[in-house]
Amino acid sequence: DCLWSLAPAWRFAKQTGRTLVIDWRGSCYLDEPFTNAFPVFFEPVEDIAGVRVICDDDLNRRSFPGPFFPAWWNKPSIDCVYRPDEQIFRERDALDQLFQSKRDSDATTVVCDACLMWRCDQEAEREIFRSIKPRPEIRARIDAIYREHFEPYSVIGIHA
DSSP, X not given: OHHHHHHHHHHHHHHHTOOEEOOOTTXXXXXXXXXXXXXXXXXXXXXXXXXXXXXXXXXXXXXXXSOEESGGGGSXXXXXXXXXXXXXXXXXXXHHHHHXXXXXXXXXXEOOOSOOTTOSOHHHHHHHHHHOOBOHHHHHHHHHHHHHHTTTSOOOOOOO
16 A cells, blocks of 8 residues: 555656655554654665655654645644544545646645555556565565465466
């Protein structure tokens, strides 16, 4: 879901000349809420097809300027602790409308914190998958599993 949501965010950054920040803190894939999951799983990138990328684990020391889009993110932090599902769905729909319009936002920072899976063209998705690489230790484990279980066979992969 993170990778699929990255594609429309990248496409928006490319269309508008913005910097793409990959901030996967609070990921359900890690037990450390303040660790950015992206550099845990993927090699660092500074650019994806002409779009400047910030994806390091320095995000806890950075601050991004407002105003923000969607407007929810302009509230004081204490008011944003609980975000109901209905709010997340509203944000997803507002982001989708913005991205589909191919226009920029007046907001200084656009926050894509709703699942935007299947909300982008295949070429953008392919660009993301071409541009990011698993960390060497993860790639080695993938290769080992492949050699052990799949190499001698014709393989059809299905994910349901």
